[in-house]
Amino acid sequence: MRAFLEAIVAKQSGWVELRYHRRLLNDFTVQKGRVDVANSSVNGGVGVRVLEGGSWGFASTVDPSATAIESAIATARANAREIAKVQAKKIPDLPSVALGTGEITLPGYDELMARPLDEKLSAMVDMEREAAKRAKEIHTAMASYREIFEDKVVVTSDGASVSQKLVRPELRLVAFARGEGEQNIGHTSLGVTGGWDCLFNHHKAGAIIEDTARSAVDLLGAPHLPGGKARVILEPSVVGLLSHEAIGHTVEADFVMSGSVAAGKVGKRVASDLVTLCDSGAAEFGPTPGGLMAFDDEGVPTENTVIIEDGIFRSYLHNRESAAHFGVSPTGNARAWLYHDEPLIRMRNTYISPGETNFEEMVASTEDGFLLVGAGSGQADATGEFMFGTDYAVEIKNGKLGQKFKEATISGVAFDVLATVDAVSSEFKWDLGAGYCGKWQPAKVDAGGPYVRCEITLGGRQ
Amino acid sequence: MSSPNTQAAAGMDQAALLSRASALLQEALKQGADEAQVVSRGAEETKVRYEKNDFTCTSTNETLTLSLKVYKNGKKGTASTNDLDEGALADTAGRALSLAGFSIEDEFLKLPEDSDITEVAGRFDPELAAIGTEELHRLAADFIAAARSDGRISLDGAQIEVTKYCEAIVNSNGLSRTDAITRLDWTVMGLGKTETETTSFDYMSDSSWSWKGAAQKSEATASKLVASILSSFGPKSCESYKGHIVLAPAVVSDLLISPIRYQVSGTALMDGKSRWDKSLGEVVAASSFTLVDSAHNVELMGATPYDAEGVATKPLTVIENGVLRAHLDSTYTASHRGTQSTGHANGMHTIEISGGDATRDELLKSADQVILVERFSGNVDPLTGDFSGIAKGSHFYKNGEYQHALTETMIAGNVFELLKDIKALSKDPKPHCGQYVAPWVLVDGVSVTGA
Numbered sequence: 001m002r003a004f005l006e007a008i009v010a011k012q013s014g015w016v017e018l019r020y021h022r023r024l025l026n027d028f029t030v031q032k033g034r035v036d037v038a039n040s041s042v043n044g045g046v047g048v049r050v051l052e053g054g055s056w057g058f059a060s061t062v063d064p065s066a067t068a069i070e071s072a073i074a075t076a077r078a079n080a081r082e083i084a085k086v087q088a089k090k091i092p093d094l095p096s097v098a099l100g101t102g103e104i105t106l107p108g109y110d111e112l113m114a115r116p117l118d119e120k121l122s123a124m125v126d127m128e129r130e131a132a133k134r135a136k137e138i139h140t141a142m143a144s145y146r147e148i149f150e151d152k153v154v155v156t157s158d159g160a161s162v163s164q165k166l167v168r169p170e171l172r173l174v175a176f177a178r179g180e181g182e183q184n185i186g187h188t189s190l191g192v193t194g195g196w197d198c199l200f201n202h203h204k205a206g207a208i209i210e211d212t213a214r215s216a217v218d219l220l221g222a223p224h225l226p227g228g229k230a231r232v233i234l235e236p237s238v239v240g241l242l243s244h245e246a247i248g249h250t251v252e253a254d255f256v257m258s259g260s261v262a263a264g265k266v267g268k269r270v271a272s273d274l275v276t277l278c279d280s281g282a283a284e285f286g287p288t289p290g291g292l293m294a295f296d297d298e299g300v301p302t303e304n305t306v307i308i309e310d311g312i313f314r315s316y317l318h319n320r321e322s323a324a325h326f327g328v329s330p331t332g333n334a335r336a337w338l339y340h341d342e343p344l345i346r347m348r349n350t351y352i353s354p355g356e357t358n359f360e361e362m363v364a365s366t367e368d369g370f371l372l373v374g375a376g377s378g379q380a381d382a383t384g385e386f387m388f389g390t391d392y393a394v395e396i397k398n399g400k401l402g403q404k405f406k407e408a409t410i411s412g413v414a415f416d417v418l419a420t421v422d423a424v425s426s427e428f429k430w431d432l433g434a435g436y437c438g439k440w441q442p443a444k445v446d447a448g449g450p451y452v453r454c455e456i457t458l459g460g461r462q
Numbered sequence: 463m464s465s466p467n468t469q470a471a472a473g474m475d476q477a478a479l480l481s482r483a484s485a486l487l488q489e490a491l492k493q494g495a496d497e498a499q500v501v502s503r504g505a506e507e508t509k510v511r512y513e514k515n516d517f518t519c520t521s522t523n524e525t526l527t528l529s530l531k532v533y534k535n536g537k538k539g540t541a542s543t544n545d546l547d548e549g550a551l552a553d554t555a556g557r558a559l560s561l562a563g564f565s566i567e568d569e570f571l572k573l574p575e576d577s578d579i580t581e582v583a584g585r586f587d588p589e590l591a592a593i594g595t596e597e598l599h600r601l602a603a604d605f606i607a608a609a610r611s612d613g614r615i616s617l618d619g620a621q622i623e624v625t626k627y628c629e630a631i632v633n634s635n636g637l638s639r640t641d642a643i644t645r646l647d648w649t650v651m652g653l654g655k656t657e658t659e660t661t662s663f664d665y666m667s668d669s670s671w672s673w674k675g676a677a678q679k680s681e682a683t684a685s686k687l688v689a690s691i692l693s694s695f696g697p698k699s700c701e702s703y704k705g706h707i708v709l710a711p712a713v714v715s716d717l718l719i720s721p722i723r724y725q726v727s728g729t730a731l732m733d734g735k736s737r738w739d740k741s742l743g744e745v746v747a748a749s750s751f752t753l754v755d756s757a758h759n760v761e762l763m764g765a766t767p768y769d770a771e772g773v774a775t776k777p778l779t780v781i782e783n784g785v786l787r788a789h790l791d792s793t794y795t796a797s798h799r800g801t802q803s804t805g806h807a808n809g810m811h812t813i814e815i816s817g818g819d820a821t822r823d824e825l826l827k828s829a830d831q832v833i834l835v836e837r838f839s840g841n842v843d844p845l846t847g848d849f850s851g852i853a854k855g856s857h858f859y860k861n862g863e864y865q866h867a868l869t870e871t872m873i874a875g876n877v878f879e880l881l882k883d884i885k886a887l888s889k890d891p892k893p894h895c896g897q898y899v900a901p902w903v904l905v906d907g908v909s910v911t912g913a
Contacts, residue, residue: 031733035565035566035568038538038561038562038565040540040542041529041541041542042543042545043527043542043543045544055519056518056519057520058519058522059523060524061524062525062526062544063546076521078595079508079519079521079595080520082596083510083517083519083520083599086599086600087517088515088516088517089516117560121564122564125566139735140734140735176735183735184846185843227702227909227911228911254513255618258617342511342521381839381854382662383663385662385852385870387839387840387851387852388841389841409874412870440511440619458911459850459851459872459911460874461909
């Protein structure tokens with residue numbers, strides 16, 4: 001496919017990018033002993049992007065033949081000419097940068113492709129059955145597995161020519177428990193870039209079942225969290241969500257150019273000096289995060305981008321266009337969800353680097369506060385104001401963990417919260433690999449970090 | 463009018479879609495399926511994107527999907543493809559049957575029979591289908607100009623998109639459907655910015671089946687965004703309290719709808735997860751609250767003659783004067799529960815919540831202190847009804863008088879308690895996101911946490 005696309009690009013004038021993308025997605029959902037989903041889908045095509053006369057044009061085709069691709073190139077050129085009539089500023093030619101060449105298959109792809117589908121479904125049947133009978137309060141369990149095989153080829157007229165294959169398996173286990181007049185959900189979600197064994201690296205199947213069932217039952221009868229400002233310890237998945245939602249989105253260069261709160265921050269102190277926050281295409285501190293990739297969808301090799309170093313702001317996240325605008329190198333953050341999506345600036349694996357305190361010391365030195373556990377969904381604002389849910393909170397009194405509370409939604413202003421960080425643990429964990437980020441189109445991302453202590457607003461009951 | 467886009471539209475011929483769906487159905491039966499269903503969908507879209515306060519890209523895309531469901535020996539498997547090769551049909555049928563082969567037997571698997579459907583006209587506009595990129599750019603330019611009509615507005619992003627969409631559904635019971643629609647969708651997201659202040663972002667979106675009137679409708683969306691952003695300068699926090707808030711129509715949709723959808727869905731009912739499984743005919747909300755799925759109301763973008771498996775839809779009153787009137791079923795959940803499909807294989811199609819007697823201003827004056835919540839950024843648990851999140855773009859009123867815009871204010875409570883604690887609804891329901899119509903709603907018992 002690479003040589004085929006190179007031959008088409010060679011016949012074109014100007015800057016042209018061709019991206020072939022074929023996705024194989026297999027998924028299973030087992031609930032109450034029945035198979036709700038046993039599905040296999042194939043979705044592929046070619047996305048074409050041109051930069052012509054200072055304007056972008058994009059088109060795509062489901063048909064990967066030379067004729068259809070050349071027709072899509074013509075449509076993309078027509079789109080570029082048309083948008084030029086309403087566009088205020090022309091986009092300068094993209095400067096020459098180091099672009100990837102060659103072919104890579106990330107670990108796990110071949111192993112997971114070879115593993116029979118019936119084994120994967122069988123594992124879900126077993127997990128659902130075991131979770132359902134783990135406690136008398138659990139009336140329903142659900143186990144789901146999804147694997148996304150990505151085959152991508154990116155060829156550009158200025159030298160990128162890469163083929164990348166990777167697979168991202170995900171697992172979700174949910175237990176529904178019923179108590180007196182109330183129901184509660186316990187869940188565990190895992191996602192990696194890698195094979196079957198990688199998926200179960202953090203937890204073994206037995207531990208996943210136990211944790212899920214216990215979290216469903218333990219919160220029955222738990223009180224709601226009181227609202228207000230509090231000192232909290234965020235566990236790694238919540239630190240990952242904070243890094244992604246509250247900081248990561250505001251430092252995407254396109255968002256910066258639109259006026260986000262991170263504009264003009266490079267070189268300035270924005271956080272406690274305990275905070276080093278990064279976004280990486282590689283596996284830092286822990287193996288196989290869910291946003292792992294060797295090249296982005298512009299063919300730029302990925303790197304570990306240091307956004308905040310010891311509290312000082314260092315870098316935004318870039319694609320080729322924004323890097324040229326800011327006069328820096330691209331960071332490998334251009335990503336497209338499917339063949340018919342244009343590459344946008346997206347995060348990969350976002351994290352806070354581990355520190356030197358350990359978790360037990362952190363709890364012991366907290367007089368009054370909460371441990372916040374389990375990342376939910378969240379949103380952030382251009383102002384840096386963010387909100388996200390966590391699964392539950394555990395009260396900390398005089399250095400000891402105590403009662404659990406449910407419904408722990410938190411909010412704050414990103415850089416203000418990071419300025420209050422007074423402890424960062426040495427433990428590290430990727431823990432959002434089952435997550436999807438939304439920005440006009442989805443993206444598979446991961447996030448994580450150590451335990452972090454800071455001050456935050458809890459949105460509980462009055 | 464310029465010529466329409468000339469790129470090959472692989473998925474846009476209804477006859478071709480039906481033919482390909484039928485071919486896949488026959489292939490599945492040939493390979494040994496006892497029963498099968500194929501849904502074939504094709505779309506051609508052109509969208510204009512605006513980011514960083516300038517137009518950034520125009521794209522034209524085609525998509526095509528063939529989705530197969532097979533039952534064999536009481537077991538289910540599904541597979542889909544967008545591969546145009548002839549061998550793709552045999553491969554897709556083989557994958558679905560292979561999955562069914564090691565699935566678990568389920569006595570309730572069933573496909574719908576053919577039945578009469580009511581045509582829902584007005585969802586395909588030949589003029590919109592023929593719109594070229596030049597007209598689309600002109601519309602987009604006017605839309606953006608309206609959204610930037612005040613120098614304090616900075617636009618993070620906007621998109622305007624025209625889609626021509628068609629589908630065919632066939633099954634081994636002889637059911638055969640084809641449908642085609644056009645739609646124009648627009649979205650804009652922005653914030654207010656001065657030398658000293660940046661507001662929260664806000665976004666608005668709307669849709670139309672047709673080209674006629676789209677310019678006025680999209681400019682109205684832009685003007686609404688501008689007014690909302692300008693009203694959010696100078697925000698302050700408020701004291702924490704538990705009491706009244708007024709939900710704007712957008713928040714009614716964001717906050718109340720997903721728990722209601724969940725509780726009346728056949729899936730939740732058959733698994734014992736719904737608190738309303740034995741509540742038909744019982745009071746679940748205040749007597750002023752009525753919610754209807756108006757599946758044939760073409761004023762709303764979810765209007766459709768049939769559901770995702772081809773079963774005829776009909777208008778359905780779900781909650782009437784606070785009393786639960788209907789549960790929603792697909793063919794499968796109906797088979798499981800011993801009922802009939804209500805044409806809801808893909809959930810509710812449109813949602814209309816009736817208005818009350820008061821004006822919006824009267825709602826805001828009916829409590830000592832009240833927050834008008836314009837947008838909710840948070841989490842709602844559809845199972846328990848618990849919600850918690852930030853009241854975005856919201857405003858604080860005291861003794862009926864406007865005080866100030868709000869920042870860093872969180873609200874929390876329980877949707878099922880709120881439904882019963884509705885104090886009043888405004889008499890002028892407004893559409894939201896093309897698919898919902900809801901009034902402003904005054905509720906009590908909400909925890910408000912200021913900074």
